[in-house]
Amino acid sequence: MSLKERVANILKNDLLEITESKGDVCVEISRQTLVNALKRLKEEGGFDFLSDLLGIDNSDLYAKPKKKKKKTEDGTEQEQEEKGPPPPRFEVVYLLLSLSTNERLQVRVRVPEDDLELPSVTSLWRSANWPERETFDMFGIRFNGHPNMRRLLMWDEFQDYPLRKDYPLEGKGEERHLNYNIA
Amino acid sequence: MAKEIETVCITTGPTEVGDYVTLNIGPIHPAMHGTLRVITKTDGETIISAKPEIGYLHRGVEKLGENLTYSQFLPITDRLNYCSAICNNVAYEMAVEKLLGIEVPPKAQLIRMIMMELARIADHEVCVGILGVDLGALTPFFYLIIQREEIYEIFEWHHGARLTNSMGAIGGVEADLPDRFHEKWPRMRDSIRKANDDTDKLLTHNRIWMDRTVGVNAFCGDDALNWGFTGPMLRACGVKRDLRKNEPYLLYDKVDFDIPAGKHGDVFDRYMVRMLEMEQSVKIIDQAYAMYKELPEDAPLMKKVPKILRPPAGQIYHAIESPNGELGFFIRSDGSDKPYRIKIRPPCYMVYQAFDDLVKGEMISDLIACLSSLNVIAGELDR
Amino acid sequence: MKFQAIHGEGWLLTKAEQLINWGRSRSPWPFPYGTACCGIELMCALASGYDMARFGAERVAFTPRQCDVLIEAGTITKKMVPVLKRIYAQMAEPKWVIAVGACACSGGVFRTYSTAQGIGSIIPVDVYIPGCPPRPEGILYALLKLIDKIEADHPLYKQRSKVVEALEAAK
Amino acid sequence: MPRRPVVQKEYTLGERVYLVEIAKGLKLTWKHFLFNIKASFRQGPHTVPTCWQYPEDRREIAPIFRGAHMLKLNDRGQELCVGCGMCARACPAKCITVKRGKPAEGEEEKYAGKTMSVVFEVDMLRCIFCGNCEKACPKGAIVLGQDYELAEYEPALCIYDKERLLANFQKAKAEGRLKPPPKPIPVDAPPPKKKVAAKANMAVKAGRKQGVEKQPNEQKDKETS
């Protein structure tokens, strides 16, 4: 049984979409079923190791007019997407790994811009702790149930979310000022 | 990959009730490697809690990657784990090659392997040396750093830089092994072993060293997996997992080497795993070099790639075993010449987030020992 | 014989100045503010291969009170800027700063939202070393340049003019 | 609260009493001490074999070391740079400024190409010495030399203008420290073999025309394959 089929068997109805690019299987599931689905993947599917967790801002990807029409799988897929209403702006990808079979699986969840919240998976994998904080720091996606939802890399007073596509690379001239009263 | 070595774990630690002294360690502190900061609560010398704060070296590498072309980003990867820049280079190159769907010629793969293992030795040497320095034994550091200089010399003669190597290019490597390597390797193998022996003599069986390291920050294997540990840290906890064996890349499946593993995941085991891995790396280089010699001299080094890379749309994740553990590159391409999103999975990021759990209930001196043995490199931690 | 520390005049004080400069230039204790890649090369410069200790730059202490030369090796991010300012303020006079590497000099390749574009605008820098990172030889060369600078200094004359200024201000 | 494995490690008697292992360690450091003391009485600046006394005793620098930039002249003393700006585009740090121009009347002899660079500045403080400019240059005009003594008191002095870059080349030439021409990289490509040769040539020295022509071809190859 191939990885795709196995994953489809486990996720059943929760599975929204399954794609493959260069051998990396990517599964899309919805926000509501996220923790449940990941739990099943962990327990039934054997994906017991969370490699990483990352956010992606898709605003540029959909805004950009296609210059070339490509005949690859992904290209046609994206064109189909373009026809409908614009998909949610953000997306969070969970990189799972099965320690027994050494297979990797990407799980992605889309998060709309007006409701930037996701359930936290720190109860499943403690390794999601900092990556979730970082995703909050960089994209502003909040994770409910996270023990310490604070900025991680930027300082606390920082206002913007730097990895969003509309934030300029060179920043907006923020400076850090410190009052030295360490509580 | 289940745990192969069984250990008994018990729950211990201080209770977080009472009035304690807050001690801020870092970011400028001799043991904090320049940019790490830990805010500890201490009861006398015992640590009640230790909250690491990171981001003091957050340079926006991922954002920068979205604004540079694929080949321009290669030099930036040097600056992630600067102790073993070559591993970063190769990891990135391999990720892009996976995206492009090309496979590099075997000779290039062998050169990459040799250089990566040299970088691994260099990285472990620094880690062990710094661990020694932080525990008060300065001399081994100097013996190891000399070996590192020799390795640097080979890097310099191969691709023209000592530390930030920018080795190779997407599609292969640009230069054959330098004459220096052919001349030096037989001697260097011995001198690397000698430096390790010297370190071993000065530290391993010394009671003071053992008291400082054995049983300090011991960690359970299943906890380590849950926290996302990889690399020497995980192996020290008794889980034999190494991407070079588990998900072989390059020609690692054709060479014969062992995975050293510890038992308790304490500082001593981490130190021993690193020491033994250096030995294994020497073994790998020997085998790879033998394989290299069998190839004809004009065997191709590069796969033909266009000058401006425009990988097809898609998203991939590729990970290799860097000296610190699983170093992964997640790249999403939208078909343009710049990556749409690059995410780096640094190995020590996952390890360092468990720091509070690692040092709780130990003493301040152990915190220092623990931090050095984790080999947290701020460049890849904060990116 | 004039007892004035004006440059070129006053034999005794010129000699004293020379003596002070000799002492200072031969014992520049470094503060290794190594934050990133350049820190590793700085480490190499301090270690056996190049041995910065030959110039008296030994006794690496991480407390700013005891050091003379702040060797700023590595990127300074905006989050780090206040720390750097404070460390510099805590150092005792006379103090010098060497900026090692592209990141410290100008921000280098990291023209990004979180990186300070060079430390020259944050604290006064005496010697800039280009390179990413510079070779240990490059760092030693900069140290030698700094030593030249120290030797050409007029510590007592400066002190005197400070006193004179203070007196005039008091009047 | 963390879980911790129970660590039980048996110490051998030698380990238990401290002194045996410390004595072994003392023996080792003593050996190094004696060796280096003897070595330090040798003649010449390079006494202790593991220590290079920098200003007097320099390490051999690899000919391909990526140090300070230089602008090359050809054998007839003409500038190779045509001011195309490929280097500036390839630079990840954006530290190169090039302005293209036509040589002034009567000065055509000074330049190898029909155009030249009016301004060519490298901001050494920004530069990360990655060598991308060198790889990108179609004429092989900009090269990273071996110079590593680049420290300056003023940041302004670290911005190398064209004269400085040419002077770097003259200096390196006088000292015989020029980089050897790059070896052609054996490329694994499908036949016909003509292309391999062309690519190899290009790495050394190739006309701009060839380069421009080749690029779309290559891309087409890539896309169809």
Place this chain on the structure above:
Amino acid sequence: MADWQIELIKVVFIWAWALIIAVVMTWVERRASAMMQDRLGPNRAGPFGLLQPLADGIKLFTKEDIIPERARKILFVLGPPLFALPAFSAYAVIPFGDKIVIGGKEIILQVSDVNIGFLFILALSAIAVYGLVIGGWASNSKYSILGGLRATAQLISYEVPMGLALLTIVLLDGTFSLREIVLQQQGTFLGFLPNWGFFKQPLGFIIFLVAAYAEANRVPFDLPECESELVTGYHTEYGSMRLGLYLFGEYVNLVTLSAITVCLFFGGWSLPYVDMSKFLGPVSYGIASFFVFFFKQAFFLFLFVWVRWTVPRFRYDQLMGLGWKALIPLGLVNLFITALLVQLTT
């Protein structure tokens, strides 16, 4: 020359000599450590870098003197001299040679032959702790105070084994005067060994040496400074010459401790098997005895350096454990056995 003049000359000479050894020691430490670590060490200031300590001194003297705003100012100033001076004073009772006859006058090479010289040294070394503690506390910095606390606990608990080890020597030789002890240690023991404390009390010697290392804050017992943990420990906030005094005091301490070691365990100025006074003139004998003492002392000074660059450092609780659980019981047993033997043989 009047007696007081001779005394004055002796005092000045011994202070200067201790100073010079301490200064040279800083150079030896740096060069020797460099040699052990395959590098060269400071060699630019003067020939072989010999003027390096001078350069450091000049620099430290001309550096800005900072007293932190929230420090206890008087104590902050008092700390360094309180640390450096007792070590100097302890040198007064150390016999650094036998005697010299100049102009028919017999001069003892010792500033003052106090009959309780032994207790004097113990008392002074206890005072030196205050220098560290006061410095650590007055700085108003957490690292400093941790260093000061460690210093207190460490130095107090190692005072006990040191005293126990020294008591065995007192038992054997039956005197508190250092000069008397040295005189007792001439001749042979068991017929073939020199009659030194080292051969009569090997265990006592080891306990004493370990305690001496702890007393001098050297690796593996340098916890009050502890570069990597406490930045620089008790003198984190000190700069300029105050720091210089601390660093310098450490070396004076070494000089004193190695002198005591030589006196108590290695027969002072005497050579084994050979009686120098028989074939040397009165003046040359005095000088020779002085240099014999010096060379013995130099060996222990080098040992301090040698061990420092070889071993890692202890952890705080392990250090206390070693002191209380190993050295003190051993010292007590040793003392008991020695007492028994002395009782039986006399």
